[in-house]
Amino acid sequence: MKNMKKLFCFALAVVMLLSVMAGCAAKTEQGSSTTQASESTASTETASNESADASDAAATDGEIDIAFIGNTTGDYAQYGIPVRNAVMLYFDQLNAAGGINGKKVVVKEYDDKGDGVEAVNAYNLAKENGITAVIGSVLTGATIGLADATYEDNMPQITASATATGVTVMEDTGEVRTNVFRACFIDPFQGQKMADYAVEKLGAKTAAIFYETGSDYSEGLKNAFVVEAERMGLEIVDTEAFATGDKDFKAQMTNIASKNPDIVFCPIYYGEAGLAIQAARQAGCTATFLGGDGFGSVKDYASAEELEGSVYCSGYAPGTEDVAQFEKDYCETFGVEEVPNMFAPLAYDASMIMAYGLKAAEDAGLEAGTDEYKQAVIDAIKTMDGVKGITGTYSFDSDNNPIKSVAIIELTGGEEVFKEMF
């Protein structure tokens, strides 16, 4: 009920803002990638504004047209809006610095309301408006719908946030959508990374695993960890599990403690992770605990002494050197206190990757919108090797998932502190 009320208030606020902006829409510069200093931009309106003059914009030489498709309204707009803002921010900065080989990049934005059908409709409209690449969508479902459409056209596409395997690989046939990339890592990748980290940085020889059965997230990370551990020669001495909703981990932790492993890998969420670590310490287990991004805010769920030394990986570390400038720019441009979530920096990197592809096609002297141009963009992204973004360095694997560094966060003195990129 409370949420409904909030939603209603939010909707009212958006309507009010809309009416205010409707008044000044005429003053907004048309055709350029406008960055409006508002979190709740009416993107449908912008899209229609831009589509109105798109026909001539597409024809203009010296401009590269791309589309941003994402849910800037609707239930999950809190994900879509930061992504949209970061994309706009990136290309505004790029254009201000001279664009790509002197050409400006025009981002036409379309709202898919988080829906796959809407995303495809938006894409078809964008195609008519002469775009040559797509950034989007934001939610997994809409992104898969969009990917089906872009794959037919071999249109370069990158998503900042959709983590499902099915985005880049068709799940029924296993066929890779060669034109679709993503800037975020998929869940199992974290398991692989943490196994590497345990061996290379922590010098671990033996490991125990504690995971949640029936959870895609937990089992995905666990399986990836097991595979990588075997490859790295990390011996798994014990595997324990719990069923969703269970809180009593004493027996499992006593088993783990008796095997005395160097590390315990816990691909579970913060609440259970806190309980597990408490139970482990009481059972006399002194191993270092490792987790995935589900560990975020675990500091509130166990004491500082119990957590000391535990590490987890995250897609983004707030406040590090690489993202500091982005955070400052984002907050200044959009008038907010802090970057709302990790999707904004990832969207900034997605834009960077797309710009990298576009640059390669431009360097080759191809004409925007042609099939060769699109293929050149895709090839460039596919073969990029350790290109530095703000959330890590990027290369892509055979399934078009990024091979990137993760941020290692360590629990120190009861705080979650960024340790290193790995």
Place this chain on the structure above:
Amino acid sequence: MSLFVSQLFNGLQTGSVYALVALGYSMVYGIILLLNFAHGDIIMVGAYTAFYAMTAFHLHPILSVVLAVVTSTLLGVVIEKVAYTPLRSAPRLSLLITAIGISFLLENGAQLLFGADTKSMDTLVPGNVSFGSVTISYTAILTIIVAVIAMVALTLLVQKTKLGKAMRAVSEDMGAAQLMGISLNKTISFTFAVGSALAGIGSVLYLCAYSQASPTMGSMLGLKAFVAAVLGGIGSIPGAMIGGFAIGLLEALVAAVGLSVWKDAVVFAILIVVLLVKPSGIMGHPVTEKV
């Protein structure tokens, strides 16, 4: 071997909490034949009381524990007066439905008051002690000792005091006890008070073990304690203790051999088996229906 001993203590620790809660179930059932399904939620209220006393008001842990026990006791008595006393002559089913209603009221009330998220605090009694290769946490030792003391005190109360005698009399035959001059209302209220006080102690021991409080924490705990009470023989005080420890040990054992995912299933399978094979439980007396 040392692993087995460690797991034994894990089981005893969990079992202590189950036993304390099961006692409340059993005593109330023994006296007014009511399955008090709100009992688990009294534990939840006790846990929140202790949690806020320690984190928001920074009271001394001992004081917080006392506060939690007092709150649980009062809550138990109030529930009995408001919800159960008016229904004493109503069919037993009405009483059971009321109990479920109270349980929902408490759970949802807690969500309204405290929010639906889990509240977490630092471990109350950190650390452990090693005997050779056997490691036992201080929490486990404390839990087992407190539970045993509470059970001894309860047994003395029921067997040696006048009020205890009254309780036994009422549970034997309500009508006859009343004719002998025993105040029914007073005795029943007292039973609820004692049962709820045990739940209060249980809630604090639960906080020691898991240091988390959530609005629905009482439902699963309550159900398992109910299974313990049935296993021991519902209505029987020593039965509830035995049942509680048995369920706790069984859970630890199941989890220790790697079947932790099946833990709940095993516990509830026990309920089914007991009801099929020996419905009166380990310590219960089979009741012969009089015609």
